[in-house]
Amino acid sequence: MAERTAAIKAAVEKAAVEKAAVEKAAVEKAVAEKAAAEKAAAEKASAEKASAEKAAAEKASAEQAAAEQAAAEKAAAEKATASALPAGSASSELQTTSSAPAASATDGYTLDFGTFVLKSEMAGIKKKIKNAGMKPVVEPGPKRKEQMSRIHVGEYTEQKAAEKMLQKLRQAKAEHFMLQDKTGKFNVYAGSYFDKVGAVDEQLRLAGFGITTELRPMSVQVPTFNLTAGSFKSEEAAARKGAELEKAGVKPTVVQRHK
Structure with a gap:
């Protein structure tokens, strides 16, 4: 009888210990998942903040460039008009004459939404432009220096060996290109990335191949x-449309359209 009681007691204690272990594991798992979610949210917020700051800087740069271009063109038009007038012309005549070339140098106004490096950065803005009943116009902008992370695969003295590696990258469905340096060697790359995290992810994927x-x-x-x-x-008409778009979350700049 005593042995049976002891056995039952031991079984109850064992069950209690196992239950406590399961509950502890569940709590630890929940804590770990919460920490991971908080970390992911913080990283996402940081990335969004960096993207917003970059977009603001690009827009400010574009606005300054547009203002400087407009000022330079205006000064050039005034100078050309002044040099064409005969000596002794009245100042009122100068003002009247100089206004004509300035008007002919422009062709109305348009809304400028900034300069972008990636077309994907424009997707949300283009959608809002279309929703406002307008057609977005994308044109080539000036080249700009950007820091990128380039995935270097290998350096080869023979072009045939480099092309063999390019074929391997094609099979892995990776970006691929080859550049020849000043020494004549062939360097093979698996893409260039603005986002270093994306480059590291691609490195890990290629390691699997x-x-x-x-x-x-x-x-x-x-x-x-x-x-x-x-x-x-x-x-004024451009500004009114710009204010409408600003309510939709996009803030364009009114600029003169030049012929």
């Missing part, structure tokens, strides 16, 4: 894209 790579930071001249929309006869 047995492709060893090295990450190389580089300053690269990249093309940019200017995004504009609308054609307005007056600055």
Whole structure:
């Protein structure tokens, strides 16, 4: 009887210990999942903040460039008009004459939404432009130096060996290109990334195909894209449309359209 009681007691204690262990594991798992979620949220917020700051800086740069261009063109038009007038002309005549070339140098106004490096950055803005009943216009902008992470796969003295590696990258469905340096060697790359995290992810993916790579930071001249929309006869009309878009979460700048 005593042995049976002891056995039952031991079984109850064992069950209690196992239950406590399960509950502890569940709590630890919940804590770990919460920490991971908080970390992911913090990283996402940081990335969104960086993206917003970059967009604001690009827009400010584009606005300054547009203002400087407009001022330079205005000064050039006034200078050309002044040199064409005969000596002794009245100042009132100068003002009347100089106003004509300035008007002919422009073709109304448009809304400028900034300069972008990636077309994907414009997707949300283009959608809002279309919702406002306008057609977004994307044109080539000036080239700009950007820091990128380039995935270096290998350096080869023979082009045939480099092309063999390119074929391996194609099979892995990776970006691929080859550059020949000043010494005549062929360097094979598996893409260039603005986002270093994305480059590291691609390195890990390629490692699964047995492709060893090295990450190389580089300053690269990249093309940019200017995004504009609308054609307005007056600055006031353009400003009204700009205010409408601002309510939709986009803040364009009114600029003169030059012929």
